[in-house]
Amino acid sequence: MSEWDGILESELWDPGAAVNPIELEHRLAPLRFDPATRPLDLTRLDGPAPMPRRSSGRAVALLVAAAVMLLMVQAALRWRLAWPEGQGWPVIAASAPVDGNLRPGESLQTSDSQWALVKVARIGSMKILPHTEVSLRTTGAGRHRLALHRGALRLRVWSPPFSLYVSTPAGEVMDLGCEFIVNTSGARTDVEVISGWVQLENSHGEVLAPEGTRTVMISGSPPRVPVYADASPIFTAAVRAAEEGDLAAADTIIRAARSRDTLTLLHLALRAESHRQPLIRRAHMLDPKLADDELLDALAGDDEAVWKWMQKLPLPAPKGWLRNWRDALPLPKG
Amino acid sequence: MTSAAGGDRRAFELLYQRFARPVHGILLTHVGVEHADDMVQEVFFHAWSHLPNLREPAAFPGWICTMARRRAVDLQRRLKPVAPLPDTLPHAAEAETRARALEALEAIRALPEAYRETLALRLVEGMSGPEIAEATGLTHDSVRVNLSRGMRMLRERLGGER
Numbered sequence: 001m002s003e004w005d006g007i008l009e010s011e012l013w014d015p016g017a018a019v020n021p022i023e024l025e026h027r028l029a030p031l032r033f034d035p036a037t038r039p040l041d042l043t044r045l046d047g048p049a050p051m052p053r054r055s056s057g058r059a060v061a062l063l064v065a066a067a068v069m070l071l072m073v074q075a076a077l078r079w080r081l082a083w084p085e086g087q088g089w090p091v092i093a094a095s096a097p098v099d100g101n102l103r104p105g106e107s108l109q110t111s112d113s114q115w116a117l118v119k120v121a122r123i124g125s126m127k128i129l130p131h132t133e134v135s136l137r138t139t140g141a142g143r144h145r146l147a148l149h150r151g152a153l154r155l156r157v158w159s160p161p162f163s164l165y166v167s168t169p170a171g172e173v174m175d176l177g178c179e180f181i182v183n184t185s186g187a188r189t190d191v192e193v194i195s196g197w198v199q200l201e202n203s204h205g206e207v208l209a210p211e212g213t214r215t216v217m218i219s220g221s222p223p224r225v226p227v228y229a230d231a232s233p234i235f236t237a238a239v240r241a242a243e244e245g246d247l248a249a250a251d252t253i254i255r256a257a258r259s260r261d262t263l264t265l266l267h268l269a270l271r272a273e274s275h276r277q278p279l280i281r282r283a284h285m286l287d288p289k290l291a292d293d294e295l296l297d298a299l300a301g302d303d304e305a306v307w308k309w310m311q312k313l314p315l316p317a318p319k320g321w322l323r324n325w326r327d328a329l330p331l332p333k334g
Numbered sequence: 335m336t337s338a339a340g341g342d343r344r345a346f347e348l349l350y351q352r353f354a355r356p357v358h359g360i361l362l363t364h365v366g367v368e369h370a371d372d373m374v375q376e377v378f379f380h381a382w383s384h385l386p387n388l389r390e391p392a393a394f395p396g397w398i399c400t401m402a403r404r405r406a407v408d409l410q411r412r413l414k415p416v417a418p419l420p421d422t423l424p425h426a427a428e429a430e431t432r433a434r435a436l437e438a439l440e441a442i443r444a445l446p447e448a449y450r451e452t453l454a455l456r457l458v459e460g461m462s463g464p465e466i467a468e469a470t471g472l473t474h475d476s477v478r479v480n481l482s483r484g485m486r487m488l489r490e491r492l493g494g495e496r
Binding site: 021024025027028029030031032033035036038039040041042044045 | 359431
């Protein structure tokens with residue numbers, strides 16, 4: 001007798017009881033299912049066979065492939081950012097013959113009708129526009145520094161922020177992974193941001209300018225506030241006038257501002273204390289999403305509240321250079 | 335199981351022959367005999383179409399028993415109570431045997447859920463303890479306990495007859 005039978009025989013079966021398991025089994029036997037007498041109707045399995053289950057091996061293979069791809073991308077990125085210290089930047093195209101390399105400590109000049117296209121290490125390219133003089137100060141992995149003495153450069157750089165510095169007489173222009181045009185004439189530097197962000201900085205202040213804006217830096221004063229290139233000329237002129245001290249321009253600024261000009265209004269509000277309240281109120285009319293308590297803080301003089309407001313504007317992330325993948329493409333020749 | 339999941343009908347038939355009894359036993363604890371007899375194949379047809387979803391072949395017994403349980407509960411909700419057998423039937427002796435079987439089955443179905451399936455598989459389908467453990471996913475100890483306690487309760491319910 002098996003152990004299992006013992007349970008029924010010894011523990012459950014009381015010979016004197018009216019019912020015992022063996023008897024119950026016999027009693028219930030007519031209800032027992034016999035697969036042999038009721039075979040499975042295989043015709044009911046007609047139709048497409050069940051989809052074969054993907055083996056776990058395939059999932060593992062996919063994971064391995066993804067990991068390999070990630071490693072390759074990381075390796076490609078590391079290669080892109082690496083650059084031997086002091087190695088010159090090659091000139092890849094020019095409207096007239098120029099020296100083959102722009103080496104550290106050397107400068108390259110273009111005539112009134114000449115341009116040159118230079119590779120910026122492995123992180124981008126630079127078009128030296130006519131009537132320009134530019135020097136390469138230093139170059140190495142993660143840090144490259146140019147000096148723009150006069151004229152204009154169009155730079156397209158795809159790398160982590162602050163990989164490239166352009167020194168001008170008015171101050172420094174730093175890329176945050178972007179494309180921009182920098183134009184220097186005497187003590188004035190104009191910057192137009194085509195994609196990404198650029199930071200302008202000198203001993204009097206700094207400003208972050210997003211794509212689509214233009215800004216100005218003049219020796220002896222802080223960088224000007226960014227103004228969108230598509231803002232009305234009246235608005236732009238009024239902003240620049242206000243920055244020069246023309247407080248009457250504030251009314252024009254407020255009247256001519258569009259929703260997109262909220263960024264400019266907030267920058268101005270931080271700088272023009274006397275016109276802070278009307279500028280912020282106008283900004284709130286154009287961008288009403290701000291909570292009431294945050295607005296009150298901004299009106300009350302809390303600069304932090306204004307900075308937080310700017311961060312909520314629909315602008316690309318300042319350090320989102322990875323998303324600006326088009327900046328990885330070289331500037332067109334010609 | 336792996337072959338069946340790949341579309342091998344013959345392999346699936348072997349699974350049917352091996353696991354039809356536990357499926358039937360579970361169905362019996364929820365629905366009438368006639369329904370249980372018919373539903374066994376329905377459960378397996380349903381399992382056939384979902385077999386690729388079963389990741390672990392070793393889980394088939396518990397998986398198909400769960401499927402049976404769910405379909406039985408669904409049917410139970412939709413059915414009216416089964417009418418009692420008429421007093422007179424042709425082949426009276428056969429009818430008497432069947433009536434006693436159904437009466438015992440009703441007593442099993444009246445037990446708490448934890449015991450009724452185990453007892454049905456043991457007493458109706460004639461499965462061994464290890465077979466019950468494999469089919470239900472219970473440990474051997476749990477099956478022993480369910481059989482022991484269930485049988486005690488069943489004996490109390492049926493103990494008055496002779």
